Amino acid sequence: MLYSAGEVELVKNSTDIVSVVQQYVQLKRAGNSWKGLCPFHKEKTPSFIVFPATGTWKCFGCGAGGDVFEFLKKIKNQEFPEAVEELAEAAGITLKGDGTSGLSAGLSKGLFEIVDEAHRFFRKCFAGPEGSKVRAYLKGRDIDPAESGIGIGYAPGGNALLKHLRSLNYSVSVMGDAGLVITDRGDPYDRFRERLTFPILDRRGRVVSFGARALGDAVPKYLNGPETAIYRKGSFLYGYSTALKAARESGIAILVEGYFDHARLVSAGFSETVATSGTALTKKQAKNLMGMAEKQYICYDGDSAGRKAAVKAAEILLAQGAYPMIVRLPDGMDPDDFVKNRGREAFEELLRSAYDPVSFCVSLIDGKLPEGPERIRLAERLLEVAVSSSNPLVEEDLQKKVEEFTGYSRDALEKKGNEIRSSKERTGYIRKSAGNLGSGDTIVLRVATAGGVYNTEFVDFLRTDDLTTELGVRLLNAFRGQIDRGFSSVVPAEFPDDLSARCADIVWALEGVSPQEIQKLKRDITRKRRELPRLRELQEDLASSDPERKAIALEEFADMKAEDER
Numbered sequence: 073m074l075y076s077a078g079e080v081e082l083v084k085n086s087t088d089i090v091s092v093v094q095q096y097v098q099l100k101r102a103g104n105s106w107k108g109l110c111p112f113h114k115e116k117t118p119s120f121i122v123f124p125a126t127g128t129w130k131c132f133g134c135g136a137g138g139d140v141f142e143f144l145k146k147i148k149n150q151e152f153p154e155a156v157e158e159l160a161e162a163a164g165i166t167l168k169g170d171g172t173s174g175l176s177a178g179l180s181k182g183l184f185e186i187v188d189e190a191h192r193f194f195r196k197c198f199a200g201p202e203g204s205k206v207r208a209y210l211k212g213r214d215i216d217p218a219e220s221g222i223g224i225g226y227a228p229g230g231n232a233l234l235k236h237l238r239s240l241n242y243s244v245s246v247m248g249d250a251g252l253v254i255t256d257r258g259d260p261y262d263r264f265r266e267r268l269t270f271p272i273l274d275r276r277g278r279v280v281s282f283g284a285r286a287l288g289d290a291v292p293k294y295l296n297g298p299e300t301a302i303y304r305k306g307s308f309l310y311g312y313s314t315a316l317k318a319a320r321e322s323g324i325a326i327l328v329e330g331y332f333d334h335a336r337l338v339s340a341g342f343s344e345t346v347a348t349s350g351t352a353l354t355k356k357q358a359k360n361l362m363g364m365a366e367k368q369y370i371c372y373d374g375d376s377a378g379r380k381a382a383v384k385a386a387e388i389l390l391a392q393g394a395y396p397m398i399v400r401l402p403d404g405m406d407p408d409d410f411v412k413n414r415g416r417e418a419f420e421e422l423l424r425s426a427y428d429p430v431s432f433c434v435s436l437i438d439g440k441l442p443e444g445p446e447r448i449r450l451a452e453r454l455l456e457v458a459v460s461s462s463n464p465l466v467e468e469d470l471q472k473k474v475e476e477f478t479g480y481s482r483d484a485l486e487k488k489g490n491e492i493r494s495s496k497e498r499t500g501y502i503r504k505s506a507g508n509l510g511s512g513d514t515i516v517l518r519v520a521t522a523g524g525v526y527n528t529e530f531v532d533f534l535r536t537d538d539l540t541t542e543l544g545v546r547l548l549n550a551f552r553g554q555i556d557r558g559f560s561s562v563v564p565a566e567f568p569d570d571l572s573a574r575c576a577d578i579v580w581a582l583e584g585v586s587p588q589e590i591q592k593l594k595r596d597i598t599r600k601r602r603e604l605p606r607l608r609e610l611q612e613d614l615a616s617s618d619p620e621r622k623a624i625a626l627e628e629f630a631d632m633k634a635e636d637e638r
């Protein structure tokens with residue numbers, strides 16, 4: 073843990089959540105709470121509420137919620153430690169942490185060290201005799217490894233890395249934690265075998281993992297390191313640490329899919345390039361991309377999969393308020409091919425002629441307007457792209473383009489657009505609210521955290537068995553983890569994303585519980601514990617073929633239920 077429980081709580085208790093939120097959201101007092109328009113989804117009537125008494129906030133429209141740290145994490149796209157630091161500074165508190173997040177500072181330091189050692193080893197193998205294969209491969213692709221400056225390496229077979237790290241006295245468990253060695257399938261073995269390696273750097277330029285390409289026919293062709301304490305995939309953009317400076321200078325950021333697209337563009341002088349490393353763009357990555365430069369270019373492969381993915385990525389960026397442009401590559405070409413064959417100037421020209429997301433979709437049908445039902449479907453699809461924007465100005469701009477191209481009236485398009493938007497919101501909401509925390513578990517966990525403060529006596533009383541859902545058990549364990557580390561109040565921002573949102577659901581408004589209520593709940597739980605073995609027997613009886621046994625069980629079952637309801 074970066075900061076001690078005491079430090080985090082000191083920061084939290086010295087912070088007025090209402091005034092922090094008010095810097096971003098206009099709030100109006102409503103009884104004991106404050107109300108405003110949710111900054112995390114588009115809405116016209118406020119469903120975003122801040123509860124100063126519990127130090128939490130909650131949006132009843134999109135389901136987002138949490139404490140003051142979680143609010144900053146979301147609105148400024150910060151990591152938990154950054155949010156703590158910012159609020160500490162505002163409150164005039166000096167923290168003693170060292171700036172490493174995730175696990176204990178000592179452990180993450182160990183992970184950085186071992187991954188860096190692996191990187192040096194891969195580089196050495198690349199330069200040595202065993203690396204001749206990789207060098208030949210790169211030559212075949214016409215890539216000069218020195219020119220790209222990205223530190224390509226070679227991971228040999230035969231558990232070479234494992235042996236090397238062992239010789240330096242690293243433990244197998246640390247190798248596993250760093251994602252370098254697979255430890256959970258019998259004898260440990262190297263994750264990356266006979267592969268070309270691309271180092272993945274964090275924001276500060278430290279190697280945290282690798283992307284690796286097979287040299288032969290091994291599958292998968294590209295293998296990415298697993299998520300570890302120092303490699304959080306959801307927010308990572310490959311090449312970010314080196315691209316940032318160039319992007320700030322040029323005012324543009326280029327997003328590609330693959331490692332080689334990235335290597336090619338960087339070699340050609342487009343240092344402001346980052347890659348998703350072959351996975352779908354996430355919201356956090358989108359935010360990071362937007363933070364790099366004002367203009368973002370999506371430059372995916374010129375095949376149907378790449379083009380579909382490009383529109384998807386554009387929709388994610390639009391939803392974050394950006395106005396991305398999509399580069400259209402000739403059919404069947406990827407950015408690597410294009411720059412290799414046509415050169416830097418041609419690519420610059422391509423950037424200049426990039427399309428907004430709606431025009432890009434239109435360009436794919438060569439601007440030919442279909443007739444009848446197909447025209448309607450096309451208009452709907454284009455509108456869907458337009459209304460995915462959270463910025464009303466961008467949306468209007470795109471909607472105008474839909475109008476121009478399809479010829480439908482603005483009025484009709486607006487109506488249809490509203491329909492699409494509200495159906496999107498509905499499905500989004502249902503998905504988010506369809507958690508699997510039963511009402512029983514909710515009550516138990518609410519009492520455990522009433523007022524945003526842990527009732528440690530009650531938590532100690534609880535057993536994992538008392539909770540009936542998997543989510544409930546995970547939350548209880550998360551609570552216990554914080555209590556063990558000395559927290560007296562709940563800090564949901566520190567939990568994994570899915571848990572912190574659910575935690576806000578639980579903690580949001582309950583300011584306190586009377587001792588009588590707690591006593592009653594404890595009695596109920598104790599009774600359930602007693603009944604549980606009997607219930608299991610009854611269940612067996614109910615399933616039995618003996619009619620008499622069944623009838624008796626049924627009667628007893630009804631009695632138990634009646635008692636339950638009293």
Ligand SMILES: [Zn+2]
Nearest residue numbers: 110113131134
């Ligand atoms: Zn919301």
